[in-house]
Amino acid sequence: MRITIEKGPTAGPGYRAARVRSLFNCEGEAEGFSLAVDLPDTWTGIGVIHGPSGSGKTTLGRALVDRIGATFWAPDWPAGTPLIEALGPDLPFDRVTQVLTAVGLGSVPAWLRPHDVLSNGERFRADMARLVLSRPDRPVIVDEFTSVLDRQIARVGAAAFAKAWRRSVPEGRLILLTPHDDILDWLDPDWSCDTATGAVTVGRGRRRPPLPLEIVETGWANWPLFEPHHYLKLPNMIAARCYVGTVNGAPLAHLGVTTQPGVVEARACRLVVMPEWQGIGVGTAFLNAVCAVWAEGNNPFRRPLRTLFHTSHPGLAAALRKHPAWTQVSATLTGAHKGRSAASLGKSGHGTGYGGHLRAVQGFRYLGAS
Template identity: 60%
Template structure:
């Protein structure tokens, strides 16, 4: 594709404009010419990246590739509905929650907030989730990662690339930042500063070195706000924290079930800026493997049981060869029995249970061993 762009605008002859021309020996600032050769006509690519400084013609190039109508606009978000309702309102619930989790917005409380109250990082990922759910054949995303900090930008680029490649669409991303290139692994890159086109970007993504430490509950206050349940701490639990470059990014607690024949993992939380990078499952699997080999304070090999209501995490565990689903309780416990128990304790109440609670249980089986 040959791109020739020539922007023209009025030549201004005001005092200030004339003085700027005189001071800096500039004849005119009215004309902009951009020429580029981009061999992107085929449908054998999924993600393209146009990167370069502001004002170098990225938006104009994106418009030439797919047209102005392909640009994603962060508009139309309702102010009176949570994002879980606003994204693909006529689509399937599981598809929406899967998209949110896939792009790294796995914090369930954020799903229940309207778009306008989200942080910049959450809005960025909500926009990506909407794009993934809508699955446009062609889309251009301008200012990709420009409004978020660089940690969220890199992990967000990685998460979006993984989710978008599951669709059949083509996305052109326009960005000022080159630090996302290795994480995004685009099919092609065009640098507006150098005019260089690179096809089939094959460099390996940077490794994420995760250090796991056994601990108490001292790190839990940092993670608790991001957990979707508010429950007391597990009794007699051993906690683990995962760190990247010294910063805590993951937390889980382990305790034993009656008879000490099986462990139970709970309170798994991944910091929002690291969601979507695959850190959570890596972290959980590594500790489950330790317990299965007897590397715990009891010195006894034990498999691990894990329950979750998070649809994205449940789907990931079902796909993983080292996990087997063992239960799927769609409703809470018997409400009548609960009410009778409460009456025997002489406390007022109608009983718990009978409510919809899609808790799914999994056992770590380590089939690869």
């Protein structure tokens, strides 16, 4: 499919326009623009048109509107409506939370905020979740894809979105317009077009750059950095060892580990993955790595201990349910008896008791890779 774009000089008559042409020798085709590219005729998946500003990305996108019936993606969000209510109102709750988690917006507090109060990164992921849930039946163009994002958020967000799109809309056709080529290895597009050179690359096979995950054992000093992204506000776990995962020195994830009475099993809580790293499976890899260390006996008790982990997060529960290293051991719709909890906490001087709520909690046991 060959697309040719010719744009002539746009500067009209006038003293200032004439003066600029005179001062800077902007005559003839220097004021115009031309581009000819050969895009794939038939395809499904993700295409990327990238190049510097002014190189014709949006113009090429408009040409695709006429040529293949594509439409530009411009979601309209209801004001003041929590994200979890605005997304797919006719869809099951679990489906919406699954997609939110898949695109990297797994921070539960963000689900309760309207779109207009989210950060740029959160808005981007919310827009992408809405696009996935809409399952469009015609080609869709997303202009300025990741343009206003921090580049780390952009790369991880692009990878998470591409994975969610291919899984949920396998027959979908998507064209992303972006001035940044640093996301190409993370997207692994089915085709890409560089508007700076006119070169078109067809076929997948790019490899996402490796993430050198390092895990260090710490105390609770780092918890305030992660706590705003956790869905519970509870006292710190008693006698817990904390672990923090980092990539190139940047904090990525947090986990606390203590033991069951009698030191017969470990118990992990307070798993938090920073928003800019969500959606590419790094949180599960971090959790598995810490649990593997305890299972091998590399813990303060010098004995192999399996780990119990409880969560109310539907996305994380679904991921652990499918993971071969984990098995589900419990599922409780309501909390425990609050009076009994209060008595226990009263002895330790913490709080007034938990339980009696309608927070579903699912329990899993780490069995190991073997």
